[in-house]
Amino acid sequence: MLSLPLLASLFTSFNQALIAKQGWRIIQHPESLMARVLKAKYFKQSSFMEAKLGSRPSFVWRSILWGRQIMQKGLRWKIGSGNQVCIYKSNWLPRPEAFKPFSPPTLDIQAVVADLIDENQNWKKEMIYQHFMKEDAAMIVRIQLPKTPKPDQYLWHYDKYGRYSVKSGYQIALKLKFPDSPCSSDSSLSQWNVIWATELPEKIKIFMWRAVKNLLPTASNLWRRKIVGSPICRRCGVTNEDVIHALLDCKVAKKVWRNTGCAEEIEKLVQQDLMAVLVEIQRKKGKKELELIVVLCWTIWYSRNLFIFENKREDSQLSIARAEANLDSFRRINKPSSKILEKQQRNRKQVWNPPPSGWFKINVDAAVNGQDQSAGLGVIIRNSNGEVVAAAAQRSWFQLKLLITLFMHSEEYPEYEATHADALTECFNFGTGMLTIHAQQDILGVAVLMAVMKTKKPIATMETEKKNQN
Numbered sequence: 001m002l003s004l005p006l007l008a009s010l011f012t013s014f015n016q017a018l019i020a021k022q023g024w025r026i027i028q029h030p031e032s033l034m035a036r037v038l039k040a041k042y043f044k045q046s047s048f049m050e051a052k053l054g055s056r057p058s059f060v061w062r063s064i065l066w067g068r069q070i071m072q073k074g075l076r077w078k079i080g081s082g083n084q085v086c087i088y089k090s091n092w093l094p095r096p097e098a099f100k101p102f103s104p105p106t107l108d109i110q111a112v113v114a115d116l117i118d119e120n121q122n123w124k125k126e127m128i129y130q131h132f133m134k135e136d137a138a139m140i141v142r143i144q145l146p147k148t149p150k151p152d153q154y155l156w157h158y159d160k161y162g163r164y165s166v167k168s169g170y171q172i173a174l175k176l177k178f179p180d181s182p183c184s185s186d187s188s189l190s191q192w193n194v195i196w197a198t199e200l201p202e203k204i205k206i207f208m209w210r211a212v213k214n215l216l217p218t219a220s221n222l223w224r225r226k227i228v229g230s231p232i233c234r235r236c237g238v239t240n241e242d243v244i245h246a247l248l249d250c251k252v253a254k255k256v257w258r259n260t261g262c263a264e265e266i267e268k269l270v271q272q273d274l275m276a277v278l279v280e281i282q283r284k285k286g287k288k289e290l291e292l293i294v295v296l297c298w299t300i301w302y303s304r305n306l307f308i309f310e311n312k313r314e315d316s317q318l319s320i321a322r323a324e325a326n327l328d329s330f331r332r333i334n335k336p337s338s339k340i341l342e343k344q345q346r347n348r349k350q351v352w353n354p355p356p357s358g359w360f361k362i363n364v365d366a367a368v369n370g371q372d373q374s375a376g377l378g379v380i381i382r383n384s385n386g387e388v389v390a391a392a393a394q395r396s397w398f399q400l401k402l403l404i405t406l407f408m409h410s411e412e413y414p415e416y417e418a419t420h421a422d423a424l425t426e427c428f429n430f431g432t433g434m435l436t437i438h439a440q441q442d443i444l445g446v447a448v449l450m451a452v453m454k455t456k457k458p459i460a461t462m463e464t465e466k467k468n469q470n
């Protein structure tokens with residue numbers, strides 16, 4: 001199925017952004033235990049950003065370097081003295097995506113930015129305009145220099161305070177995966193929000209976003225890329241198959257729309273682009289209706305693929321039933337029924353006691369719902385004040401595995417909440433297994449990382465004392 005790898009990509013990206021945070025910590029706190037241990041083992045002679053995988057990398061190190069790919073896309077130097085920053089090799093120009101000069105090297109290839117700064121901490125403008133293209137030169141001289149030389153510092157380009165956040169890292173990770181990503185401009189961001197704000201499975205949101213961005217492999221798109229010989233729709237044979245035709249206007253699609261009572265609405269909107277259609281539907285009919293229409297688009301595309309790849313014709317009623325079933329079971333998983341709520345309330349009555357000072361308590365549980373084949377796993381780690389230090393939830397729905405969310409350190413809670421609001425609540429609701437570990441704040445990050453990366457055997461590596469609350 002088309003959307004499976006996409007779904008996997010999405011969550012992989014989220015994990016990558018989370019793990020990138022470990023890299024950020026290593027850069028920001030080189031004196032921390034984790035940074036020192038890793039440095040001694042893997043990058044004694046270089047910096048973290050230049051560190052190599054090495055011959056026998058541990059699982060954690062391998063993961064951290066994977067996360068570093070995100071860092072490399074958004075980390076740049078804030079010039080203090082310019083001594084540490086290589087003009088041609090380092091990221092230092094405040095220009096997203098290419099933080100390096102475009103100009104061909106005319107200075108020594110090892111030259112540092114300090115060579116462009118005079119003794120009064122001013123840019124050597126004449127030299128800069130002589131050695132760099134106008135665009136680069138203008139950008140360089142606009143960079144503010146401190147009045148007195150300071151050590152150069154790394155900052156995260158995508159945050160106004162220069163601090164890495166999982167949320168913005170996630171956007172970059174998505175951009176790596178989907179080059180024409182929703183964070184590329186303000187207008188596409190707000191458009192994306194129309195889709196993102198729906199309460200639908202991620203795979204369907206991603207599908208819809210791809211449709212809006214004209215990234216679906218329609219006959220027209222494949223023909224333009226010379227992959228197929230004709231742009232004509234293979235289902236009706238009447239006209240070119242672009243996204244609008246495939247989802248709204250093809251006679252097979254129209255049949256579905258007629259059977260749902262949305263036909264009139266769709267007919268009126270078919271002349272516009274797909275995003276305008278979605279915005280209009282949300283404005284006129286509200287979110288629930290929009291959700292139904294998005295799921296129907298997804299089902300229409302699904303049955304279109306069945307026809308193209310397996311030569312199967314799906315009855316339009318069956319398409320609608322599929323859409324409704326998808327929507328229904330998703331809503332059921334997300335909005336707990338009264339029975340589940342009751343159980344949760346019962347669970348809440350159990351008293352949770354904080355661990356002794358200097359210890360962390362980990363609650364973990366898994367739940368499986370055989371009826372709709374959904375499953376979930378949750379982990380939450382709290383300190384002796386009862387504050388949440390880290391939490392993770394893994395969930396699968398529609399037989400598709402994979403949703404790993406994690407947040408580290410309670411100050412990041414709002415950021416986490418914005419990304420996956422209900423995962424934390426789920427952790428609390430699961431809370432039946434429990435274990436307590438003694439850990440320094442320092443190594444906790446690594447421990448949690450290992451736990452989450454190995455969710456199939458959750459936190460077995462950290463297990464020191466385990467008991468059941470039930």
Ligand SMILES: [Zn+2]
Nearest residue numbers: 233235236250
């Ligand atoms: Zn057609």
